[in-house]
Structures are given as structure tokens and as C-alpha cells.
Amino acid sequence: MQWWVVWVVLVLALLVSLAAGLWYAFRRGLAALRLVSSLGDVIGNRFAETDEFDEPQPKPASFTVPLEQSIDKYSSAHAQVMRREARKHERHEAVWRRWSVFNE
Incomplete structure (x- = not known):
């Protein structure tokens, strides 16, 4: 076998592997473009x-409104708390009244 035949085979193998690599990179690049798109x-x-929905404006901070x-x-918030506490106290009293007459 001649020495130059080996070089021809090596160059052909290099060109084939280079073409295969370019083809593979091109296909993967197109797939990546489709995915990114x-x-x-x-x-x-x-x-x-998110642009379709108008978010309500937040309430201003208490230090930025008039006193x-x-x-x-x-x-008004404190009055609500007091009413809630009174209802809770009434429910507890009702339960205790039921329990006090339960065993009689």
C-alpha cells in the first residue's frame, strides 16, 4: 500500500466526520430555535x-393619610374586635350554661 493512500483515507474520514458534525449541529440548532420560539x-x-388585568391600587399607608x-x-376596626370578643364570650357562656344543667 502506498503511503499517500493512507493520507487520502485519513483526509476523507476527516471530511466525512466534519460534515456529519456540521449536519448534527445544524439539526440541533434548528430544534433549539423551535424550542426557544x-x-x-x-x-x-x-x-x-397579566396586562389584561388591572390591579387595584394599594391602600395608602396610614402615615400618608390625614390623621x-x-x-x-x-x-372601626377596634369596634369590630370588641363585637367579635363579645360574641365569643356569649357563646362560651351558653356552652357553660348547657353543661351546668346537663348532669342534673
């Missing part, structure tokens, strides 16, 4: 959905 569509749809409004809000 579909992912971009999904993300775009999600952002479009009378803060006092009114606090007093």
Missing part, C-alpha cells in the same frame, strides 16, 4: 394575560 410564545402569552381617617379606621 415556542417558549417565547408561551412567555408572551403569559405577559399578555382623622387613620383614627376612624382604627376605631
